[in-house]
Amino acid sequence: MKLLTYGYSKQEINERFEKVCQQVFIQSKQIKTGNFQVVSNDDVKLIFELYDTYFFDNYFKENKVTEKMAFDFSKKMTSAGGKLMYYKVTNKNPIQFRMRISAYLIFNSFKNNSTKTKTVNLAGFETKNRLEALMHVIEHEIIHLIEFLAFNDSSCKKDNFKKLANSIFGHTAFTHQLLTGKMEALKEYDLKIGDWVSFSFDGRYYKGIIHRITKRATVMALDKNGIYKDAKGNRFTKYYILLKYLKKLDKKPIQS
Numbered sequence: 610m611k612l613l614t615y616g617y618s619k620q621e622i623n624e625r626f627e628k629v630c631q632q633v634f635i636q637s638k639q640i641k642t643g644n645f646q647v648v649s650n651d652d653v654k655l656i657f658e659l660y661d662t663y664f665f666d667n668y669f670k671e672n673k674v675t676e677k678m679a680f681d682f683s684k685k686m687t688s689a690g691g692k693l694m695y696y697k698v699t700n701k702n703p704i705q706f707r708m709r710i711s712a713y714l715i716f717n718s719f720k721n722n723s724t725k726t727k728t729v730n731l732a733g734f735e736t737k738n739r740l741e742a743l744m745h746v747i748e749h750e751i752i753h754l755i756e757f758l759a760f761n762d763s764s765c766k767k768d769n770f771k772k773l774a775n776s777i778f779g780h781t782a783f784t785h786q787l788l789t790g791k792m793e794a795l796k797e798y799d800l801k802i803g804d805w806v807s808f809s810f811d812g813r814y815y816k817g818i819i820h821r822i823t824k825r826a827t828v829m830a831l832d833k834n835g836i837y838k839d840a841k842g843n844r845f846t847k848y849y850i851l852l853k854y855l856k857k858l859d860k861k862p863i864q865s
């Protein structure tokens with residue numbers, strides 16, 4: 610299969626990546642800057658089609674793969690940067706592949722108006738902004754697509770995937786757990802499990818300890834009437850709070 614034979618030098622990869630980038634700015638209705646603030650499902654499709662043009666000689670279009678694909682962003686997907694779902698095509702279902710991208714991770718990995726250059730390592734690249742992150746996530750999903758087309762199966766844990774992703778896109782890391790809510794919480798809000806924080810809830814002020822972090826933090830707040838109790842007899846109530854509403858405390862508060 611022709612798709613399995615592609616391979617580019619580092620320089621060729623950079624040049625093609627830049628071309629895709631430039632065309633996104635020209636053709637996308639929403640993406641006009643690297644740290645775009647609005648994006649649509651059409652942008653995932655556009656980027657995929659540009660990769661098809663610049664990396665694969667329009668193989669996906671000419672072999673009628675693209676027309677059997679759907680593209681979307683998900684706000685709920687928080688553990689993986691992207692996902693490629695593979696379906697059986699039937700009369701009722703013309704969609705064979707759905708490429709889904711985590712809007713949550715793309716947006717939260719970079720601040721809106723970052724003047725400081727904070728990079729996020731993705732697929733082995735120091736990624737500077739949302740667009741670059743989105744592109745590397747799509748690259749990873751394209752390798753899954755190629756494997757599904759060639760072998761009816763795909764795994765980014767296996768050597769074949771790693772070889773393909775490296776020779777076509779120069780990837781040196783191959784995981785879906787590219788960025789996690791936990792990592793972002795650490796970076797952006799400087800919070801981690803075990804930290805003491807304060808927050809307001811329903812007009813009351815609480816102090817508590819972070820028990821778990823996903824999209825929100827699970828905070829065990831000190832509360833005389835709480836139903837949770839630790840070994841020292843402190844009582845707690847459990848709250849789920851968005852990270853941005855938490856204020857880090859320097860030390861453990863003394864329960865009043």
Ligand SMILES: [Zn+2]
Pocket residue numbers: 749753764765783784785
């Ligand atoms: Zn993967």
